[in-house]
Amino acid sequence: MAASAASSKDRQFLAVIGDEDSVTGLLLAGIGHVSDGPDADKNFLVVDSTTETSKIEEHFQKFTQDRKDIAVLLINQHIAERIRHRVDAFTDPFPAILEIPSKDHPYDPEKDSVLKRVRRLFGE
Numbered sequence: 001m002a003a004s005a006a007s008s009k010d011r012q013f014l015a016v017i018g019d020e021d022s023v024t025g026l027l028l029a030g031i032g033h034v035s036d037g038p039d040a041d042k043n044f045l046v047v048d049s050t051t052e053t054s055k056i057e058e059h060f061q062k063f064t065q066d067r068k069d070i071a072v073l074l075i076n077q078h079i080a081e082r083i084r085h086r087v088d089a090f091t092d093p094f095p096a097i098l099e100i101p102s103k104d105h106p107y108d109p110e111k112d113s114v115l116k117r118v119r120r121l122f123g124e
């Protein structure tokens with residue numbers, strides 16, 4: 001239990017990988033953070049149709065493995081589908097990964113990795 005508390009103590013930010021509308025709304029709600037220094041690090045990534053999958057994977061890696069200050073990663077479900085193998089393989093407790101809908105892509109509970117795990121736990 002102590003290791004869990006220690007690993008979550010410094011996690012104070014939300015991160016988001018999403019379309020422009022989702023990221024803008026969340027930034028307006030106040031989740032945006034840009035670190036100081038010459039290589040300023042943002043806690044968000046705006047994805048559009050021209051964004052390469054490798055860039056999405058790079059930011060997913062950064063938010064889930066490299067940065068130790070992220071508590072929750074919000075990702076649009078249609079974007080999570082592009083890197084589904086990475087999302088499904090992530091099993092660490094922090095950061096929590098939450099798949100969210102977007103304006104143009106409704107939420108589909110059958111694709112949500114968290115709900116899939118819950119169903120397996122209950123034997124469904």
